[in-house]
Amino acid sequence: xxxxxxxTNRYNVQYSAKAGRNVPTTTGKLGILPGQYTxxxxxxxxxxxxxxxxxxxxxxxxxxxxxxxxxxxLETLHFANHLHVKTDLRWRRMxxxxxxxxxxxxxxxxxxxxxLPSFPCHYCGIYLPEExxxxxxxxxxxxxxxxxxxxxxxxxxxxxxxxxxGTKAGQIADLEANNVGVLNTVDxxxxxxxxxxxxxxxxxxxxxARYTLxxxxxxxxxxxxxxxxxxxxxxxxLNSIIxxxxxxxMCNGAQGKGSKLYAxx
Ligand SMILES: [Zn+2]
Numbered sequence: 001x002x003x004x005x006x007x008t009n010r011y012n013v014q015y016s017a018k019a020g021r022n023v024p025t026t027t028g029k030l031g032i033l034p035g036q037y038t039x040x041x042x043x044x045x046x047x048x049x050x051x052x053x054x055x056x057x058x059x060x061x062x063x064x065x066x067x068x069x070x071x072x073x074l075e076t077l078h079f080a081n082h083l084h085v086k087t088d089l090r091w092r093r094m095x096x097x098x099x100x101x102x103x104x105x106x107x108x109x110x111x112x113x114x115x116l117p118s119f120p121c122h123y124c125g126i127y128l129p130e131e132x133x134x135x136x137x138x139x140x141x142x143x144x145x146x147x148x149x150x151x152x153x154x155x156x157x158x159x160x161x162x163x164x165x166g167t168k169a170g171q172i173a174d175l176e177a178n179n180v181g182v183l184n185t186v187d188x189x190x191x192x193x194x195x196x197x198x199x200x201x202x203x204x205x206x207x208x209a210r211y212t213l214x215x216x217x218x219x220x221x222x223x224x225x226x227x228x229x230x231x232x233x234x235x236x237x238l239n240s241i242i243x244x245x246x247x248x249x250m251c252n253g254a255q256g257k258g259s260k261l262y263a264x265x
Contacts, residue, residue, distance in 0.1 A: 001072040002227055004046065004064045010227055011041050011048075020050045020057075021221045021230070025211055028143035030221070030230050039222045050219050060215035066156070067223050073155045074224065076176050078236040082135050085244045089180045095246045096120055096185060100127055122245035125188040136247035137238050144234035151237040152217050159217030175241060191251070 010016050020037030023030055037050040037057055046064040050057040085091045099115045106112055116129040122136070139147035152159040155172055174182050213221060224233045237243065 001075055002068050004068045007048075007064055007068055007071075007223060007227070008041070008046065011039065016226050017229070018222065018226055020218060021225050022218050023145035023148050023213055023221070025145075028145040030145055030148060030225075030234055033218055033222075037218075039219070039226060048219050048223055050215065050222065057215050057218070060219045062216050062219045062223075067220055070155050070159075070220060071224060071227065073172060073176055074151065074236050074240070077151075077155075077172075077240045077242065079239045079241070079244070082137065082239045082244055085135055085241060086130060086133065086246075088241065090175055090178065090183055091241055091244065092119075093180050093183050094186050095122065096188075097130070102127075102129060119246040120188050121248035121251050122186070123189045123247055123251035124191045126248050128248055132248070133246045134249060134252045136245050136252045138243045138245050139238070141238055144238055146211070147237040147240070147243050148221065148234065149211055149213060149217075150243060151240045152213065152220065154242050156217075156220070159214055159220055161212045161214050172242070186245070 011018070018039040020033035020035070020039065021030060022033040033050070035057075036052045038052070040049050040051045040056070041047070041064075042049070042061075048062050048064060048067060050060040079085050079088075091097075097117065097119055100118045101113045102116050102118070103111045103113055118127050118129050119133045120127050121133070122138075137147065139150050149160060171184060221233070224236075228236070
């Protein structure tokens with residue numbers, strides 16, 4: 001878990017990547033911030049900021065302790081393999097994991113009921129035994145930028161533009177502390193299987209300031225890329241517990257609603 005010292009040491013390595021990073025809403029991918037900004041470290045305070053030949057990017061100053069704390073949260077909440085989240089007690093609580101009755105037809109024509117561990121699909125709500133449930137990246141792998149913005153916003157509201165949309169800070173702290181019993185459950189979306197699957201559901205549109213990084217968020221993203229490299233940063237956000245939801249095959253499929261809904265939540 002990165003400490004302030006880790007950040008400082010990495011910064012002092014001459015070849016560590018320090019080019020300012022951003023997630024342009026136009027591409028949905030992690031990239032270089034225009035303007036030739038690079039990461040700077042204040043020798044007196046240890047704070048990080050982005051600066052170019054014309055000066056410091058306004059609003060980009062970030063305390064090293066905050067950066068280290070938030071980087072630790074990012075690290076703690078991710079899964080090396082996203083499928084492993086199915087056995088995570090926090091995720092099971094948030095997504096309504098429970099034994100439920102399922103009916104099976106027997107050879108003699110009768111039915112039997114078996115209690116099986118199950119989840120509802122996050123999108124349509126159908127209950128399925130856990131083996132049938134897939135783990136969907138809420139913000140999809142094709143557009144890692146939206147996962148980055150979602151996760152950064154969740155761990156620090158100051159990292160995205162616009163007004164805060166209800167703090168998730170308590171939930172994040174409890175997730176990190178593994179306080180399973182107090183986690184709020186996440187309601188299913190209740191999509192109706194009877195409507196046309198592709199009609200009118202939330203395509204990616206730049207959602208105003210919520211879906212842009214603030215200057216401070218760009219500093220934090222730059223620090224993360226310096227620490228881990230940009231591909232690993234994308235993976236940490238895509239496979240974060242807050243970006244993974246249970247879904248049925250229909251909703252998780254390439255044509256399913258789940259994949260069409262990114263950036264809506
Ligand atoms: Zn579904």
